[in-house]
Amino acid sequence: MSLIEAQNVGKVYGDSIVLERVNLKVKEGEFCTLVGASGCGKTTFLKMLLGTEQPSSGKLMLNGKQFPQEPDQDRGIVFQRYSVFPHLTVLQNVMLGEELAGSKFLGRLFGAARTRAKENAKAILESVGLTHALDKYPAELSGGMQQRLAIAQSLIKKPKILLLDEPFGALDPGIRADMHELILDLWKQTQVTIFMITHDLKEGFYLGTRLLVFDKTRHDPEFPNAYGAQITYDIPVGKTDKRIYEEINQATHLDPVDLKIKAEKNAAMGN
């Protein structure tokens, strides 16, 4: 049985159609990258997987059952920004997951339970390379370190699914390469199922096991919102070649010039 199954999923906001006829089956342990032009509904789809949005039509299922209607600890999330808590130190940020589970009322652990949570948090922080920054606040960390922290914070709950919403979009290219290595390592270790949105088609092409391209197949120039986007390519990574890359690039207009502008915009917005 597939972990996630979408049957003819559609999403409509008012009179603008964002997604239509999305069909997808994802098995446990896959690493899917979602690419597509801005406004093509990939973020909306991720929000459905997160539980903050519900499909307007069609069926979305988790383990064959109806999808949960709100976020929970089965699905971890890392956003492009604001994923970590500014009032907690690095160590406290990662301990939070265990503290919430262990203490219903106060959300804080004491004594031996606290020591144990601390050890677990330290171990996972070591695997993302943040051991030297345990007592720092997020604002003292660079963008890349903040994202490492956000990933560690999510992984401590051992979620079945990890959702990444352009997690490396605001980072420099060099740091981005480090982050790719890190996320691949963690994915192999934990066998978590990953969905990752990216604007970088190259990123989508070698990271993960499967590339999903969101795009509109029908256009009405008078009413740009009359038709929604669908999954136009669903390719196992590894079976990709230059020709398909060019084809997708053409279709989604994700050419390098766009990407460069996007990166500059992100850099200007970040930090």
Add this chain to the structure above:
Amino acid sequence: MKRLINQQPGKVLAAWLGVLPFVIVVVIYLVASDMRLAENPDDKLLPSLQSIGDSVARLALEPSKRTGELVLWADTISSLVRLGLGIGISALIGLMFGIATGAIPYVRANLSPFITAISMIPPMAILPILFIVFGLGELSKVVLIVIGITPFLIRDMQLRVRELPSEQIIKAQSLGASTWQVVIRVILPQILPRLINAVRLSLGPAWLFLIAAEAIASTDGLGYRIFLVRRYLAMDVILPYVVWITFLAFLMDVLLRVASAKLFPWYGRTEGAKA
């Protein structure tokens, strides 16, 4: 020559520039006071520093013949207790209702219009009602301060809660947090420094309501004293009292700012990081 907007005064010069307006005001006062007293030694409007000093010494150091208290300190304590109670209660109500209306859509839908309407009532207009309902004792003075500043605090806290990035609230849920846990571990700790800021902003109105209530019905307090001696044109008492009240207000503001920086070391930095 650089443009004026690009010229920075040095540290020492900046300090002197800051002190200068105070010095000018004092000098103008002394000159004007001297001129008036030279013409009429019994003039009460601008008393000399000497007579102000005598009055302060009398009020602060000699027990009152009527009550046996040191008047300045007794007044200060009465006023500060009222102010402290009023601000403390307001802050607590502001925090609770602000978080509830900010975080929970059902509570917001239920209470937000009501709180907005309440906040439009001019507090001084209902002071007579407070005196009728709560009597002329301490309670009505504290209630006036509470009614005066609580609506602002609630609305400000509600806005601050809603300003927290939704990503954080979602992230907390993905870590398994319940509504209560989101409030106590994510919202409350981040709202506290913002509450201190809001309280600092409401110190001015709080003093205003305190002095108004004391002026109208009281038997002690800083506001009471000022309005009592007004009958005798006792500027030698009124002026130092005004300076003293201003100093207390300034001191409270500084203490709150320092406390915020000490208790929430992460706060200033996040503001910078967000910009």
